[in-house]
Amino acid sequence: MITTLPQRVASRASTTPRLVAMREKHLGVWRDITWSEYHATAALVAHGLADLGVTAADRVGILSENRPEWLYCDIATLGLRAITVGFYPTSPAPEIEYQLRDAGVRVLIAEDQEQVDKVLAIQDSCPSLEFIVFLEPRGLMDLAGPRLLSFEELLERGKRHQATSPALLEDQAGMVQPGDIATLIYTSGTTGPPKGAMLTVANIDFAIDALLGGSGIVVPKPSPSDVTLSFLPLCHVAERMFTVWNNAANGVVVHFAESIDTVAADLAEVQPTLLFAVPRIWEKLRSGVTIRMLSASPAKRAAYRISDDLNQRIARIRTEHGGDHTVASRALYVLGYPLAFRALRDKLGLRKVRAAFSGAAPISPEVLAFFLGIGVPMLEVYGMTENTAVAAANRPGSMKLGTVGEPIEGIDLAVDPDSGEILTRHPANFAGYWNRAESGIDAHGWLHTGDIGEWVDGSHLRIVDRIKDIIITAGGKNISPSEIENQLKNSPHIKEAIVIGDQRPYLTALIGIDFDSVADWASRRGMRFTTYRDLAGRPEVLELVQGIVDGTNARLARVASIRKFRLLPKELDHDDGELTATQKVRRKALAERFEDLIDDMYQGAT
Numbered sequence: 393m394i395t396t397l398p399q400r401v402a403s404r405a406s407t408t409p410r411l412v413a414m415r416e417k418h419l420g421v422w423r424d425i426t427w428s429e430y431h432a433t434a435a436l437v438a439h440g441l442a443d444l445g446v447t448a449a450d451r452v453g454i455l456s457e458n459r460p461e462w463l464y465c466d467i468a469t470l471g472l473r474a475i476t477v478g479f480y481p482t483s484p485a486p487e488i489e490y491q492l493r494d495a496g497v498r499v500l501i502a503e504d505q506e507q508v509d510k511v512l513a514i515q516d517s518c519p520s521l522e523f524i525v526f527l528e529p530r531g532l533m534d535l536a537g538p539r540l541l542s543f544e545e546l547l548e549r550g551k552r553h554q555a556t557s558p559a560l561l562e563d564q565a566g567m568v569q570p571g572d573i574a575t576l577i578y579t580s581g582t583t584g585p586p587k588g589a590m591l592t593v594a595n596i597d598f599a600i601d602a603l604l605g606g607s608g609i610v611v612p613k614p615s616p617s618d619v620t621l622s623f624l625p626l627c628h629v630a631e632r633m634f635t636v637w638n639n640a641a642n643g644v645v646v647h648f649a650e651s652i653d654t655v656a657a658d659l660a661e662v663q664p665t666l667l668f669a670v671p672r673i674w675e676k677l678r679s680g681v682t683i684r685m686l687s688a689s690p691a692k693r694a695a696y697r698i699s700d701d702l703n704q705r706i707a708r709i710r711t712e713h714g715g716d717h718t719v720a721s722r723a724l725y726v727l728g729y730p731l732a733f734r735a736l737r738d739k740l741g742l743r744k745v746r747a748a749f750s751g752a753a754p755i756s757p758e759v760l761a762f763f764l765g766i767g768v769p770m771l772e773v774y775g776m777t778e779n780t781a782v783a784a785a786n787r788p789g790s791m792k793l794g795t796v797g798e799p800i801e802g803i804d805l806a807v808d809p810d811s812g813e814i815l816t817r818h819p820a821n822f823a824g825y826w827n828r829a830e831s832g833i834d835a836h837g838w839l840h841t842g843d844i845g846e847w848v849d850g851s852h853l854r855i856v857d858r859i860k861d862i863i864i865t866a867g868g869k870n871i872s873p874s875e876i877e878n879q880l881k882n883s884p885h886i887k888e889a890i891v892i893g894d895q896r897p898y899l900t901a902l903i904g905i906d907f908d909s910v911a912d913w914a915s916r917r918g919m920r921f922t923t924y925r926d927l928a929g930r931p932e933v934l935e936l937v938q939g940i941v942d943g944t945n946a947r948l949a950r951v952a953s954i955r956k957f958r959l960l961p962k963e964l965d966h967d968d969g970e971l972t973a974t975q976k977v978r979r980k981a982l983a984e985r986f987e988d989l990i991d992d993m994y995q996g997a998t
Contacts, residue, residue, distance in 0.1 A: 394570050394597045398434070398471040398561070400640040405431030411616055413639065414646040416460055422647070425460055430467075433460075433547075437468035438561055440550030444499055444523050448473035448564070451495045451520075451576070455479040455488065455511070456503035458622045458648050461527050461543065463636055465501050466575075466626075471561045473568060476575040477588070478627025480973035481507060482966050487586075487973075489514040494827060495576055495588055496520040501543075504528035508540070570594035576826050577629050577777045580972035588826035589777045591629075598819040599780040600641045603633065607801050609773060609785040610666060610747045616643035618665045619744070621658055623649035624673075628974060629777045630752055634668040656680070659741025667748045671755035672975055674770075677740055678762050679884030683912050699732035703765030710764055715771070715791030725767060733766045742768050749773050751781075753976065754855060756878040757793045772796050774855060778832060779839055780820035784853045795852040805853070806838070807845050813859060814845040844872075861979065863894045869951045871899065876944070876952060883940045884909045888964055890982055891954070892990055899952065900993040902986055903937055904960040910936070928959045958989040 395403075404413070409428035416423055446452060452469040454476065456462055469476045477495045479488060481503065488510055492500070498520055502508045508526050515521055526532050527543045553560075574596055576588035606613050620638065624631040639646050644666065649658040655673070685696045702724050709721040717725070725733065737743045748763065751773040763770040769788060774796030775781030783805060786797035799805035803818035815838040822839075824831035832840045844856040856862075857872040864870055873891035880889040880903065888904030907924050910933060914921060921927040937959060945953040964970040969981050983990060 394594055396470060396568055396593055397640045398467050399565060401431050401434060401467055404643055412645050414460055416648045417650050434464045434467040435561060436547045436550035437464045438471040439553040440546035441468055441499060442472060442560060443549040443553040446472055446474050446499055450474045451477050451497045453477045453479055453497040453500040455481060455500060455507045456527060457481050458626050462626050466636055470574055471564060473564050473572060475573050480625050480627055483973055484967050485510040485514050489517055490585060491578055492518040492521055499523045501525045505531040508532060568593060573823060577627065579777060580974045580976050587828060590823040590826055591780055592823050595780045595820045595822060596637060599782050600637050602782050602800050602802060604638050604641055611788055614638055614642035614644050614666060618644040619662060620644050620666050621647050621649055621662050621664045623652060623655045629781050630668060633781050660739060663741055663744045665744050665746050667745050669750060670752045671750055674750055674755060674759050675881060678759055679906060679909055682884040683909050687912060695731055699728045702728040703762065707761035707765035711793045714789045716789050736766055754874045754878055756882045758882045760793060776841060778822045779816045782818060782820040783816050792848055792852040795848050795854045798851055807847060812844040814841045814843045815839060816841065865893055866895055866897045871952055879944045880940065885936060886940060888960060890977055890979065896994060898955040901954045901957040902960055902982065902989060903957050904964060905933065924963055925961050928961060956993040958993060
């Protein structure tokens with residue numbers, strides 16, 4: 393029996409109406425939103441959308457940062473058996489135009505004037521778009537009209553429609569089919585235009601049970617006593633899982649970060665019990681610790697050096713025992729806890745975390761070990777949009793560092809013996825791409841993920857790299873660039889590392905410094921600089937990075953070593969087409985933009 397997300401929200405509103413479903417900050421104070429309020433508001437939004445003419449299978453877009461209205465609009469759309477289409481709020485107007493046209497969005501909910509302005513600039517090229525609803529009225533009330541209306545006006549329309557059609561949502565719920573498309577989640581578009589992956593009602597229901605149910609990746613199962621912080625884009629499958637679906641299915645209390653810039657402060661304030669983040673966030677948290685310690689007092693630096701040694705010893709022991717503590721590791725942790733671990737976890741907002749996950753991209757084992765050593769139960773997981781994030785996961789007691797764990801219970805996962813490609817087959821495999829014939833699912837029901845993997849000890853899966861990213865050198869050697877890149881990025885001074893070398897005689901790299909970390913390093917040495925370009929151009933910084941490259945090369949086989957590198961003259965940016973909205977590097981775009989730097993490394997220049 394399939395239970396839809398609107399039904400889950402309605403059930404919680406009925407059984408626990410006064411329990412807190414989510415919290416958002418208003419004027420610096422966290423404001424509670426109960427399940428009763430959540431359900432009632434989502435119902436009004438659904439009736440408002442119906443009043444605008446939205447019916448089953450219509451597409452409703454959401455272009456906003458994470459906030460309660462995102463969830464109201466998502467649940468409301470599903471309540472009408474329509475299709476939610478999420479947009480990255482950082483996307484420039486051309487990307488939004490492409491997605492609006494491709495999905496045929498009929499109504500778009502936009503957060504504020506910045507987002508509305510993007511849409512107004514391209515609306516004439518989007519013939520399907522009939523209405524734009526804005527959430528924040530500042531600067532927009534004078535523009536309101538037949539096609540541009542405020543969220544409050546949508547709610548008023550909803551009240552009137554609900555009075556005349558009170559049974560609408562109940563009637564729609566009775567007509568839901570397992571194969572109904574619930575949402576379009578657009579891929580990151582690292583190699584071409586993003587594609588809308590169609591996830592069905594049945595896909596989501598299976599994924600919730602597989603990942604968040606009693607035998608899922610969180611042990612014990614999530615409950616209303618758990619607290620999460622929502623800050624990654626909700627149009628990404630992983631954040632939708634941990635925020636919208638986990639909230640509806642298990643009643644966890646969602647807190648919305650004020651912005652991506654306040655995540656560190658919000659984490660420290662909220663102290664979540666469950667936390668999912670992409671590698672960039674974990675790397676940033678760890679490098680922040682390193683930066684603070686370098687400028688701390690001598691006593692604090694000495695304490696940190698001792699605790700860091702304990703950290704490494706604890707992580708090594710726990711890694712050897714599947715992530716579990718032993719008598720020895722607990723004894724070491726007892727020593728380190730009052731010395732540094734307690735204050736460190738509190739400052740990072742990880743004091744109460746009982747389950748932390750990294751996914752969506754490869755992460756350095758050293759980063760995982762750092763958090764494991766200070767007592768954070770940190771696990772790497774693996775999935776993708778096309779299989780609704782259901783594939784493999786490390787679990788407490790059976791963790792293997794450097795792997796993404798074992799196949800999720802109840803699914804088929806295989807590694808093709810010829811190509812090494814990872815294949816999945818289960819009820820959460822998607823229904824295909826919107827407006828496209830190809831799906832990547834073969835005649836036997838196997839989804840071809842595009843990732844190369846290998847088994848470790850016959851049970852745990854290690855991701856080698858994306859098939860399209862594997863480098864084949866002029867000498868015929870196959871190289872996984874992500875492994876080398878992660879080793880380079882293990883340094884707090886390196887933010888970006890892009891290994892080059894396909895059909896080339898040797899490997900080179902484009903390296904981007906972490907401005908905050910290197911700026912702190914430079915300031916403590918009395919160096920003067922102004923911009924990122926100025927700092928990256930200093931010979932001292934070049935020497936610093938050379939040392940990091942040399943240290944990395946010492947751990948690599950000669951064929952995998954970096955012979956030459958060039959420092960990027962700017963920070964990579966989504967607006968410039970160098971990164972996807974999920975902060976993944978667009979390798980092809982970088983190869984074109986920095987062609988001169990790459991050619992220089994292969995022309996004998998030093």
